[in-house]
Amino acid sequence: MALEQSQQRVLQELLKSDSEASKYSRKLDFLIVPIVVFAVMAAFHIHFMLTGGDWDFWVDWKDRQYWVTVTPIVMMIIVAAIQAIFYAHFRLAIGATLCGVVLVLGEWLNRYFGFYLWSHFPMSLVWPAIVIPMCLYLDLVLHLTRSYMITAALGAIGFALMFPTSNWFILAQFRLPIEIQGELLSVADYIGFSFSRTAT
Template sequence: MSASQSAVRSRAEAVKVSRTFDYLIIWTLFMVLIGGYHIHFMLTGGDWDFWSDWKDRRLWVTVVPIVSITFPAAVQAMAWSRYRLPFGATLCVLGLLLGEWINRYLNFWGWTYFPVNFVFPSNLVPGAILLDVVLMLSGSFTLTAVLGGMAWGLVFYPGNWPIIAPLHIPIEYNGMMFTLADLQGYHYVRTGTPEYIRMVEKGTLRTFGKDVAPVSAFFSAFVSILIYFLWHFFGNWFSQTRFVQST
């Protein structure tokens, strides 16, 4: 067979090859995202996602959406611009969550015996679906950044509240009040993570009294819009095909 001949001889064969290619690429992309997005998120979100006693209504709500909208924006840019596929954000988040669960279960629990109810990851799926749907229905990266980025930030806390609410029940312990999450952080000893490293309830967003989470979520949503813009450009740059002219 010469280089100019086709590798397939019939339409059925072409369809089969195309589907095989689909599965290979999806699988490879998924695995790359598990690795790349996971490392990025651990380095930037880190402790806010590792421990229940870091998941507060102020900095967790602010930091996690901002640092996690990065890869979804980039992969959306690639998948939508090149293929008109609106699943970039969801694919990223499912990869991240699978990687995180493997890490939390095998390493945090299986290796160092921290209970899983102390080290579960944050749930990012609702925001990812909203981001994908907004892109698909609008077909505009600008609208996706503004509306989708906003939704990504706003839906984060309510999307996680059913998971963390049981750990925010108060308890009196040796004459002091804790939440159960605080007590987890105190009970399950982290030699390398002293209490003062924990960044919770710090900041000045106290204008609305005890309703801190919505203010933090709005702030996070605004910054998520900006980060979306930035990272969708990265996605575009990395998914360009460039040809070199032969001499």
């Protein structure tokens, strides 16, 4: 399909680096990128909070049974989708890492403004999970193998297995046993009992 004369003129103006049209095109790019980043952050944050949120909100819910099982499965959905988009269209194996960074940024904004400043929960009760090492590993597998199938098999297994290990160093201090009024509790349970919160 051939371009009309006016469309060819606009295209020629856009291709000139110092033209007025190319300057507006670049300004539009700088406007679109933050909007897309914010949209991905909002979509990933809402998806994660609705499906695995309670296990990631509270330190006493970060248990050995559900938190390590639910969180990687729920996160993998959008992380893999963004990774596939970046690799298919741009041949960049950075989609999972960018998605993880955007999620962590959204989580910290939510925890600081919503939980700490607004509801006065201590940050030691509501810190978000560490997800960037898992996303880096997923991108590394895709970069080295260049195969969606191997990334789906080896990358997903490593993604899930790295989750408890990458979070253990910050969680270990909350697993220490303490005795309160003759009862044996973990520090996380005691923090959870000390700060009342609504049920969801």
